Amino acid sequence: MHDPLRIPGVLDAVRRVWEGQPDLTLPTLFAMLANRGVGWGAGDEDLLRELAAMERLHPGELPLVDARVTARFLLHTDGPAHRVMVDPWRVVVRRPGVTAQPGVWRYATLRAATVGGPLVVTSAEGIDHRLGVLTRITLIDDAPTSTVATLDGRRRRDQGDAVYLLSLTDDTTLLLSHGLDVFRAGRRELQHETRSWESLVTCTPGHPLVVQPPGGGPVVEYASVREILVVEG
Template sequence: MQDPLRIPGVLAAVQRVWEGQPDLSLPTLFGILSNRGIGWGATDEDLVRELGVLARVHPGELPLVDARVTARYLLRTESPEHRVMVDPWRVIVRRPGVTAQPGVWSYATLRPAFVGGPLVVTSQEGIDHRLGVLSGITLLDAAPSATVPSLCGVQRRDRGDAVHLISLADDSTVLLSHGLERFVAGRRSLDREERTWESLVQCRPGVPLVVQPPGGGPPVEYAAVQEILSVEDAPWSEDH
């Protein structure tokens, strides 16, 4: 007979994963595990190992060290809805469905954050930013770099889920995903330019941003790139 004392530990591992993705039904969770090779013939050790991977990618609670993160995460909130990137250096906040420039700031601390609880970020100035109820946490990069050195030659068709924020020398900001949005903040207004793109002819700090539009038209040149930040990407995997 196998040791029955193993059962609480296995069930606790299931609970941790489920708490990180509470919108999943338990049969759906079993289906995900089946796709990862956990089915008939798998051992409890195999199950716990795969559950550990899932819990790392979608934890129920944001891992903090001294009230800060050591990796890059995407946090989704409701009431109101936000998509928040947080890494060891900064926070980037976007409002899905709202035409607005992403907010970027350095933070001092994060309050303990778990799925179903409030997300509160304290800025370096000591201001508490209440960003809604946390509905999901996704690990994007376990060992991130502060900035991206270059996006030269990137093709739109190869982007996947990647989103980058590019600051330019004329104080405008470009949000690059499957489309390109450029924000220019005036004294009393925010101008927004939107365009399609096919590739980045040139995109690295210190040189102008040059974008190739689709259809073979002439490249579009913007001001020099100052900094490239990673905002969103595919979830982390053990293959990274």
């Protein structure tokens, strides 16, 4: 007979994974495990291994050390909806479906954050930012670097799920995904436009941003790149 004392530990591992993705039904969670090879005949060790991998990618609680993260995470919230990238250096806050420039700021601390609870970030200036109810935590990179050294030669077809934030020396901000959102501060209001792109001819801090549009048209040159940040992917 298998040791019955193992059962509470196994069920606790299932609970933690489910708490990290509470929108899933339990049968859906079991189906996801089956797709990972944990089905009829699998052992408890196999189950625990795959549950640990799932919990690492989507934890139910944001891992904090001294009220800060040591990895890079994407946080989804509701009420209002935000997509928040947080890493050891900064937060980047976006509003899905809203053509507003992403907010980028240094932070001092994060309050304990669990899926289903509030997300509160205290800025370096000591201001509490309440960013809604946390609905999902996704690990992006467990050993991140502060900035990206270069995106020279990046092609849109190779972009995948990655999203980058480019800040230029003329204070223009660009959000690079499968499109290119350009934000410029006008005299009275923020100017926003969305452009298509095929590749980045040059995209390295200290050098002009040069973008090749689709169809082989003339390249578009912007001001010099100040900084490249990972937002997703």
